[in-house]
Amino acid sequence: MKAFLPLFLRNSRARAGGMLLLALTLLQVGGAALAAEIIANRSVTPNDLSLAAARSIFGMRQVKWPDGTPIRVFVLPDQHPAHAALCKEQLNLFPYQLRQSWDRQVYSGMAQAPSEAASEEELINKVAATPGAIGYVRKAKANDAVKKLSLE
Amino acid sequence: MAFALPVHAQELGDGVQAHGFISQGVAMTSDNHVGGNSNGGPAWDLRELGANLSWRPTPDWLISGQALARWAGETDRGDVRLDYAFIDRTLHADGHAQTGVRLGKIKNPIGFFNTTRDVAHTRPGIIMPQSIYLDRIRNFYLAAPGASLYGNRSGDAGTLSWQVSALRPEVEDEELERVFMLLNRLGHFVGKTSWLGQVSLDSVDGGWRGGLSLGEFRMNYKPGGPFGPNPFTQDLAAGNHRLPLWVLSLEHNTEDWSLTAEYSQTTIKARDYGSIISFRDNTTEAWYVQATRRLPDGWQGYLRYDVLYLDKDDKKGIAFGTPLNLPQHSRFARDWVLGMRRDIDRLALSAEVHRVDGTAWLAQMDNPAAGLLVRKWNMLLLQAAWRF
Numbered sequence: 012m013k014a015f016l017p018l019f020l021r022n023s024r025a026r027a028g029g030m031l032l033l034a035l036t037l038l039q040v041g042g043a044a045l046a047a048e049i050i051a052n053r054s055v056t057p058n059d060l061s062l063a064a065a066r067s068i069f070g071m072r073q074v075k076w077p078d079g080t081p082i083r084v085f086v087l088p089d090q091h092p093a094h095a096a097l098c099k100e101q102l103n104l105f106p107y108q109l110r111q112s113w114d115r116q117v118y119s120g121m122a123q124a125p126s127e128a129a130s131e132e133e134l135i136n137k138v139a140a141t142p143g144a145i146g147y148v149r150k151a152k153a154n155d156a157v158k159k160l161s162l163e
Numbered sequence: 164m165a166f167a168l169p170v171h172a173q174e175l176g177d178g179v180q181a182h183g184f185i186s187q188g189v190a191m192t193s194d195n196h197v198g199g200n201s202n203g204g205p206a207w208d209l210r211e212l213g214a215n216l217s218w219r220p221t222p223d224w225l226i227s228g229q230a231l232a233r234w235a236g237e238t239d240r241g242d243v244r245l246d247y248a249f250i251d252r253t254l255h256a257d258g259h260a261q262t263g264v265r266l267g268k269i270k271n272p273i274g275f276f277n278t279t280r281d282v283a284h285t286r287p288g289i290i291m292p293q294s295i296y297l298d299r300i301r302n303f304y305l306a307a308p309g310a311s312l313y314g315n316r317s318g319d320a321g322t323l324s325w326q327v328s329a330l331r332p333e334v335e336d337e338e339l340e341r342v343f344m345l346l347n348r349l350g351h352f353v354g355k356t357s358w359l360g361q362v363s364l365d366s367v368d369g370g371w372r373g374g375l376s377l378g379e380f381r382m383n384y385k386p387g388g389p390f391g392p393n394p395f396t397q398d399l400a401a402g403n404h405r406l407p408l409w410v411l412s413l414e415h416n417t418e419d420w421s422l423t424a425e426y427s428q429t430t431i432k433a434r435d436y437g438s439i440i441s442f443r444d445n446t447t448e449a450w451y452v453q454a455t456r457r458l459p460d461g462w463q464g465y466l467r468y469d470v471l472y473l474d475k476d477d478k479k480g481i482a483f484g485t486p487l488n489l490p491q492h493s494r495f496a497r498d499w500v501l502g503m504r505r506d507i508d509r510l511a512l513s514a515e516v517h518r519v520d521g522t523a524w525l526a527q528m529d530n531p532a533a534g535l536l537v538r539k540w541n542m543l544l545l546q547a548a549w550r551f
Contacts, residue, residue, distance in 0.1 A: 062367075063317030064258030072261055072315060074253075075222035081178075082222070104369040105418055107457065114285045114550075119270045119278040120227030120247050123180050123217050 047096035050135070050157040052144040054080070059161045066102050068145060070112055071122040076143060084125035085134050085146035093131060093149045101147075101162055175216075183214035186283040186548035194537035195522060196529040199236035209546075210234040211281050213246065225251040231281055237528035238299065238338050246270075246281070247306050262314035270306045272326055272361040273376045274410040274425050277304065283548030287423060287453055287465065288502050289513050290544065293524035294449035294471035295410060295427045299338050303380070307332050307354070321366040328359045332380050341527040343431065345489070349398040350387035357381045369416060376410040384436070392437045400437030406430065419457050426450040428475070448475035453500075461506040465515075469498040471523050492538040496521035510549050517542040 049065065056078055060068070067073035074082050087094045089106055098106045116122035128134035131148045138144040139156040151159050175181055188209035190198040199208030215229035228248035233239040249267025256262075270278035274295055279285040291298065309330030316323050334352035341347055363374030383403045386392060392400040408429040415422045427449045433442035451469035458464065472478045473494045480494030502515030522536045530536055 061258055063322075066322065067258060067261070067315075067317060073256060073258060074219070075256060077257070079222070081219075102369075103367060105416060108369055108416060111285065114282065115279050117180075117182050117217075118184065118213070118215065118229070118282045118285065118550075120215065120217060120225075120229060120249060121251070121278075123178075123219055123225070124182065126174060 046149055047093045047101060047147045048149070048151045049097070049101065049145065049147050049160040049162065050138055050151050050155070051146075051160050052138055052142055053156070053158050054142045055145065055158065055160070057160065058158070059163050061163045062103070065162055066104070069097070069102060069109065069125070071116060071125060080143040083141050083144040085128050085137050085141075085144055086125045087128060087131065087134060087147075093147060096149065097147045178219040180217050181214065182551060184211065184282050184284065184548065184550040185213075186211045186546055188289060188544060188546040191543045192540060193542070194540040195525055197236065197525070197542060199529065206236065208234050208236055210241070211283065213281060222256075223253040227251070233281060235298065236526060238336070238526045259318075260314065260316040262312070265311045265313065268306055268308045269311055269328060269330070271304055271328070271330065271359055273304055273359070273378070273408070274427065275372075275374065275412050275414065275423070280305070282550065283513075283546060284511055284550050287455065288467060288500060289515050289546045292425070292451040292453070292467060292469040293496065293498065294451055294469045295425055297471070297524055299524060299526050300336070300342050302336050303332055303334060303339050307357075319367065321364055323362070323364050325362045326360065330357055330359060331355065332357055332382060334382050338526055338528055343404055343433070344384075344399070346397065348387070349396055350385050352382045352384055352404075355381035355383055355403070363412070372412075372414040372416065374412040376408075376412070378408055380406040380408070400435065402436035403434050405432040405434075407432075421455040421457075422453070423455070424450070424452045445474040445476065448472045462503065464503045465500070467498075467500040467502075469500065471496045471521070473523050489533045490522070490536055490538070492521045492523075493533065493536065494521075494523055496523040509551060510547065513544075513546045513548070515544050517544070
């Protein structure tokens with residue numbers, strides 16, 4: 012479809028084409044809408060998190076679950092679409108702010124860094140295999156060996 | 164199982180992490196000396212190297228330490244220093260609030276950036292805004308042995324964080340005497356018990372960040388010459404310095420823009436130094452504003468205006484009378500900075516140009532002949548930095 016778009020742009024008379032282009036652009040934006048779901052190891056007891064708790068956990072300030080189990084945070088690379096979605100939609104932060112906050116804590120000894128997974132598949136495997144683990148993916152599947160945590 | 168192997172080199176084992184950073188810069192100046200350039204050529208003596216280890220044996224304990232070597236002309240010659248080393252004990256933690264205590268050598272939270280000012284990736288530019296984060300006396304304010312109590316609490320308005328520390332500042336640097344005693348005297352400073360507090364608020368939508376840092380640094384001076392206070396050796400009688408300071412910090416963040424401003428005052432109260440030189444109390448005024456624009460593909464550009472007056476009641480340095488014939492423009496500096504940076508994964512490449520009116524933040528050790536200082540000067544800085 013994209014290959015046709017420049018043709019519409021070149022044709023100054025094609026007002027209808029322009030409308031179509033606009034519609035397509037809107038559709039494309041809609042189709043690429045950000046989404047992220049928070050997942051956790053099945054040993055984790057809570058089924059939902061408050062926004063404050065989610066920010067504390069992904070901000071590496073809160074490091075244990077209510078039952079005392081250590082929290083292990085797994086993240087995707089900063090540029091990953093699911094990472095942007097987690098930050099903006101769930102945590103109300105921009106990805107660069109989370110990165111700044113991690114770096115400032117890690118290089119002043121105030122906190123440890125989250126563990127990075129290269130892909131969503133790797134992240135799911137790690138969360139499934141690590142007691143107390145938390146992470147996120149764009150869309151969790153029913154057969155994933157992890158639980159979904161909803162944000163209150 | 165593949166999971167048994169740590170994928171990232173920085174995870175050394177159960178609860179143990181290692182991180183580090185390295186940066187190399189180059190400075191070119193039209194006049195005056197920065198970073199060890201002595202003959203007008205480029206200065207390569209701008210380098211930082213750091214590595215840290217942290218261990219969290221249980222969720223309530225964290226032990227961490229970092230070693231740092233820094234090169235920056237005459238003031239920093241690459242000696243390896245213990246940057247911080249402390250034990251952190253969490254006293255209370257739930258989803259909404261945490262409090263804890265730290266004991267050891269701790270980074271001093273002053274303004275937004277002091278705790279990680281030597282990590283290029285976390286700086287707002289290649290060099291810190293020199294008004295508030297004066298590199299000449301960085302070690303004095305950077306980190307100190309002591310104890311601190313800290314906490315944070317999340318509510319409807321955002322996250323409130325606070326920290327209160329009792330500390331003993333480190334006073335070994337020669338440049339410290341040049342700043343507070345005008346030259347390197349025969350005696351030496353001894354750090355005294357000081358305190359520092361910081362409170363900051365991050366708004367719940369992530370758009371605003373504000374903070375106030377408040378403290379008082381103290382030190383005593385012990386004369387060093389065999390003849391006591393003496394005009395020939397320029398040594399002084401025993402005395403003491405008290406330096407109350409405050410920094411107000413504000414930042415507005417959007418997806419593409421960050422607007423950052425900080426304002427600070429430090430009052431210098433010198434007492435009992437005998438009659439050879441009379442110190443009067445004076446207050447420094449320091450502030451900067453910076454706009455940073457983030458662009459696609461890891462690019463960003465920034466513009467900063469950075470202003471330092473060593474005496475806010477004598478901004479032009481006219482009343483500054485000294486037997487050392489220091490020029491009036493050594494009492495102020497106004498610095499326009501235009502810079503750009505590109506982040507490629509863990510690598511950050513930066514370039515910035517400075518247009519400076521005044522010489523207040525130039526290190527005296529790099530510019531020993533005050534009479535050769537040029538009031539209006541330009542500087543180009545380039546830097547490559549990597550972290551893990």
